[in-house]
Amino acid sequence: MLNNRISIYRLLAILSLPMGGAAYGQSPSGNQNYIVETTVRVPDKKTGASLSTLGVAGANRTIQYLDGLGRPLQSVQWQASPSGKDIIQPVEYDAFGREARKYLPYVDLPGTANGSFRSGAAASQGGFYASPPTGVSVNTYPFAQTQFEPSPLNRVEQQGSPGAAWQLSAGHTQRLEYGTNAGEVRLWAVNGGGASSSGSYVAGRLYRTTSRDENWKTSDGNMGKVDEYKDLEGRVVLKRVWETDTRSLSTYYLYDDLGNLRYVLPPALNENGAGITSFADNDANFNNYIYAYRYDGRNRVVEKKLPGKGWEYLVYNKLDQLVMSQDAVQRGKSPQEWLFTKYDAFGRSVLTGSYVDDLHGGAANNNYRADFQSIANVNSAYEVRNTADGSTGYTNNAIPQGSIGEYLSMSYYDDYTAPGMPYDQSLSFSTRTKGLATASKVKVLGTSNWLWTVSYYDDLGKMVRSYAQHYLSDTQNTDNYDELSITYGFTGEVLSSNRIHHTAVLNTTIANIYTYDHVGRKKQARSQITSGSTVGDNVLLSELSYNELGQLLNKQLAGGMQTTGYSYNERGWLSSSRSDQFSLLLNYDDNSAVPSARRQYNGNISSSLWGAGNGTLANAYRYEYDGLNRLTKGVSSGINMSEELTYDLMGNIASLNRDGTGANLYTYHNGGNMLRSVANVTTQDYGYDANGSATTDGRNGMTIIYNMLNLPSTATKFGVSVAYTYDATGTKLTKNSNGNIRRYISGIEYSGNNIEIIHTDEGIAQNNNGVYTYQYNLSDHLGNVRYSFDIYGGAVRRLQQDDYYAFGKRNSVSVGSNKYLYNGKEVQDELGEQYDYGARFYDPVIGRWNVVDPLAEGTDDISTYSYGMNNPVLMIDPDGMKADTTMAILLKEVNITGKKVMEPVHGFWNNIYYGLFPREIEVKIFGRNRTVAVSNGGYAYNPFLIKMEVPDIGLKGGFNSIYKGLKKGLPYIGKAFNVFKRYSKAERLLMEIEPVLNGIDDPRLLRAVEQKVLEYSKSKGAVANIRNAFDPKRKDYVEYAQKATVWLEKNAPNWKNSF
Known part of the structure; x- marks a missing residue:
């Protein structure tokens, strides 16, 4: 050796x-x-x-x-x-x-x-x-343990997990079978305006992979089984899931002769292998259920249709960058409107806005996409800086050039020469800013006001100072801004932040300090708020301790006045959090505490108990699920708050029975996904616009008007009027409820013109004439705030306590002022207890959204209005975009080396892969309107996010801006975004190669691999990328392109099959 x-x-x-x-x-x-x-x-x-x-x-x-x-x-x-x-x-x-x-x-x-x-x-x-x-x-x-098939292919037949219950001999493993089709898969033919099927695939023409999760047992028969069929080119043509032994739900994927995905036919059209045999692009089934895509001669998606929504049109420049888009509501206006994006020569977005069609005589609902595409084909693909233009600072050579309705955002890079830029401190900071975002301004929708953000960096490209205007008093004012300073450790962790909240009347300073242990695990968080000349206490918000593997063991709040201890099972799943104020016990495969609960081995929670202290917990919930892992029953004891549900083929709630009062039946428009009414709940029918957004709330009787971002701008009914103001990124700035104005400024909230609360890492700080009292929240595994307290008289004082039904409805409205409750989201009392998630509002009373999922294409086998994959005990939707598990990684095992722990196998809900992701230990937000960087500590194996530790440094989170900057439905290729936030068509590939990407130490090779994937993806359809990962003009491009090809073939040999 x-x-x-x-x-x-x-x-x-x-x-x-x-x-x-x-x-x-x-x-x-x-x-x-x-x-x-x-x-x-x-x-x-x-x-x-x-x-x-x-x-x-x-x-x-x-x-x-x-x-x-x-x-x-x-x-x-x-x-x-x-x-x-x-x-x-x-x-x-x-x-x-x-x-x-x-x-x-x-x-x-x-x-x-x-x-x-x-x-x-x-x-x-x-x-x-x-x-x-x-x-x-x-x-x-x-x-x-892994059991491989006895063949040279070495395919996985069974995948076990740590723990006695998950060994190969115990019968609770993930199982895979491989084979080919018989005659059970329909063969579809796409025609000019729809598709038809007159037969089935010949036996042996498709590869079949059958998967079963850890809950499956022989007596279940087909229940819980998933069959996936791929053609010889590796394209999925059918995914069939079994709700029961005899009832299957099928999703078909139809392709044209060029291999482009043209239609997705979800389960509502394919029950038990039967269903429709043809459809046209304008019939009822098409409008209610089918996903449709049309392409141009360069295989770019130029028109697409989602269930319940009108057609969306897309226009590209010569570099295949998306430059204009139009939804059905915009097309229905006269004159028509479009949203546009302009780029610089490096593919960076520099200008966005709305365009009012000045070429077609104001006609509504006509399709003029081809006209604009012809213009884009001959116009310049990018803008350059133009110091003579005092408005935008850019040329006006790219489409559109004509009737700009309004600019919505302007972004500047590389230097600090943007026209009209305030807070110029460029001489005090690094000038090595090539490639960095230096300044931007964002429009306040419905006004003429703009809000600037200017960022300064150190020589290593870390943002160390920023100036961001805020919208106090409903106007732009250079005296109203936030000045943020950040210091970093040598490895990039945030050591401190100092935010000065400037107003014309009073400055408020929020100082945060963070300490870490010898390998970067967070130990302490401190906060100090100074209001004018009133210096607040330096408060120890939290102190964390860990077990020897790095799992969170104890969390102390309020300088040690309150302590919560955590424990985990063999899989690393959270099993309990206990404190004198709020304790929670979660059971999976163990039913000793609730004997009537069915043991769950696949990550579903079989029962939960809660109360206070270390003794017997007074309240319990027993959960039941169907073969698709949808919650069908939550039965309570100790407290009366039970729910029982049934679903239709698309996962829409068909009936909901709370507390045994009788099943309230749900009816839907034309049998589709759009809710019409709920028996004994709604007072009138729900109505919708052309984008599938509810304009009439049947439960509250409110009329809702949406802005261009599909966010509610007004909600009115007799005696109630609520108006929201947003900036062009979708950030909520104000809420006016019957004249009572609430202002939102990056974690600072005003009531009228006075600060009421400031959000902290652990709750809020309540303002009392310039003196701030810290209030702390104790949450469950879903982030639901269950107990709020402060310190009074040297002891913990309860302020508010809340319990929730499984789908989020509060058991009763408790006394207290905290409005951030279910999933930690702000309740909108004016709208009847709906919650603002950022991208859309959720109604826990009926258990569904009232707006189509912006990322519906990622879950095309379930209703676009369903919440949390209909498993709200395990799933949350962090921002209204996409359901995610409360575990940091669903069923993620211990992984401290960056190696993948198990081969990719189908798992929970059969569209999520297990064991393939970097773990989120800590999230650090590095700048306003920038993405979120994830720190993979690599030591803990706690799959649950007890709480996502985000230093409260007064910045706007990146999760919203990730999606606002991209067009819906387009895949993003690369590692620049958190893997949880990728787009649908690229997800499968990225999940497969992400672990090994993490092992590339050569940054040039890393980017070259991404570029290789990007180029292949672009050949299959549109992507959301606006710039290359590895510029083909580089001198070393050919060298690294070859290295990337070799790397992909060695480490991800089947990567092309994911497209």
């Missing part, structure tokens, strides 16, 4: 430096091949010699041991546990070189923490979990 040793250092960028000998306190085993990766945490260390003297607080080291074939044998994170012990993850292979058993990491508590190779790692790992330290669950089977 060759004893090769390589050292890799991370000093913000990656440098390869040879190193001889052991580093401080670290002795890699010299008789093994290994790679040492060092993340330097302190500055001014530029040589291997200077690094060798650093302890773990100055340099985090991971030693990857390799066998003679270069395969990982063991990963050792040197002194990475909270107590400074080594964290080890063993790797072993069977006789065929496969990882048939994947081990959880363990901590070598009795050993010397020197990074050495542990020869008896598997035995030591078993001993660790047999008698674990505080906070780590006992696990007699701390590994996941």
Whole structure:
């Protein structure tokens, strides 16, 4: 064996430096091949010699041991546990070189923490979990077994998970079967204006993959089974899920001769393999249920239709960038309106706005897309900076050039020469700003006001100062702005933020300080609010402690006055959070606490108990699910708040029975997804506009008008009037309820012209004449606020307590002022307890949205109005865009090395892949209107997000702006966005290659791989990218394009099948 040793250092960028000998306190085993990766945490260390003297607080080291074939044998994170012990993850292979058993990491508590190779790692790992330290669950089977088929293909037949219940012999594994079709799949032919089917695929022409999750047992028969059929080109043509042993729901995908996806036929049209055999582009089934796409000669999506919505039209420039779009409501106006985006030469969005059609005589509802496409084909594809233009600072060469209704946003890059830019401090900060967003201004919708944001950076490209105007007093004023300063640690973590909230009357300063342990786990968060000359207390908001694996063990609030302890099961799923104020117990496969609950092995929660303290909990919920994992029943004890539901073929609620009062039946317009009425609940029928948005709320009797972003601008009925103001990114600025004005300024809320509350990491700070009292929230696993308190007289004082039905309705309206309740969203009392999620409003009384899902194409087998995949016990919708699991990663196992833990197999709801994502430990927002960067700590294996730890530094979150900047339905290719927030057509591919992308240390190769995927995706249809990941004009493009091809073929050989 060759004893090769390589050292890799991370000093913000990656440098390869040879190193001889052991580093401080670290002795890699010299008789093994290994790679040492060092993340330097302190500055001014530029040589291997200077690094060798650093302890773990100055340099985090991971030693990857390799066998003679270069395969990982063991990963050792040197002194990475909270107590400074080594964290080890063993790797072993069977006789065929496969990882048939994947081990959880363990901590070598009795050993010397020197990074050495542990020869008896598997035995030591078993001993660790047999008698674990505080906070780590006992696990007699701390590994996941994989059963492969006996063939050269090495395909997975069964995938187990850690824990006794999930071993291959226990019967609760994910199962996969492979085969071909018989005669059960319809063969569709696309024609000029629809499609028809007169027969089935010949047997053996399609590949079939059948999957079953951990809940399946032999007596279930077909129930819970998922059959997916692919053609010889790897395209999915049918996904069939089984609700019961005899009832199947099918989704067909229809392609044209060029391989473009033309239609998606959801389950409402394909029950039990039967259903319609033809349709036209204007019949009732088409309008109510079918997803449709039309393409131009360059295979770009130019027209698309979603169920319940009118056609949307898309126009592209010569570089295939989306430049104009029009929905059905805009087309119905006279003159017609379009939204547009203009780019610079680097593909960056510089100008957005609305265009009023001045070419077609004001005619409504006609299709003029082809006319504008012809203009775009000959016009310039981009704008350049133009200092002579004092309005936008750009030329006007790209489409549209004519009747600009209004500009909505203007973005500037590279320098600080934007016309009219305020707060010019460019001489005080780095001038190395090429490629960075330096300034922007965003329109306040319905007004002539603009709000500027100017960002300044250090030499490493980190934003360190920003100036952002706010909308106090309903007007733009250069005296009204927020000045934000951020300091960072050497590895990029936020150490402090200081936000000065400037007004013409009074300045308010919000200072936050964060501390971390030796490997970057967050330890403390402090806050201090100064109002004018009144200096507030420096408050210790939270203090966190972790078990030896890095799972959150205890969280103390209010300077230690309140403590919540957390525990987990063998899979790393949250099993309890306990405190004297609010305690929660979650059960999955264990029904000892609620014997009548059916054990759940696939991540569904079988029962929950809640109350206070460490003793017996007074209240319980028992949950039942159907074969599609939809919640069908939530039965309570100790408190009366039960729900029982049935669903139609599309997952629309068919009936809802609360507290045994009788089933309220739901009826829908034309049998589609749009709700008409609910028996005993609604007072009139719901009505909708051409975009599928409810303009008449049948439950509240309100008439709703939407703005161009499809957000409610007014809601009125007799005696009630609510008006909302937004900026062009969709950020809510004001709410006027019958003359009572509430203002929202990036976490600061005004009642009238006075600050009422300031949001903090752990709740709010309540203003009382310039003195702020901190209030804290205790939430359940869904982020529902259950208990709010402050400190009064040296003790915890309860302010508010809330309980919720499964779909979010409050059991009773409690006394208290907190309006951020279900999922942590703001309740709109004026709208009858609806919640504002950002992209749309949710009504928990009827358990559904009133607006079509902006990302409906990602879940085309379920209603566009359904909430949380109809499993609100497990799923949340963070921003109204897309349902996500409350677990950080659904059924994600322990993963500290970046290697994927299990092969991609179909899992929960069969459109989510297990075990393939980086874990969210901490989210840091780096700038206004910028995306969210995810820090993957890599030590904890807590799949649940107890609470997403977002430093409250007064910035606008990036989750909204991610989607506002892209057109609905277009895939985004690349790693620039959080993997949870990708677009539908690209999701499958990105989920598959994301783990190995994380292992690319050469940033040029990383971008080249993304570029390769991007180019292939563009050949299959439109994408949302506005710039290349790796510019083809680069001198090293050919070299790295070849490297990217080799890398993809080696690490993701079937990647093209995902398109």
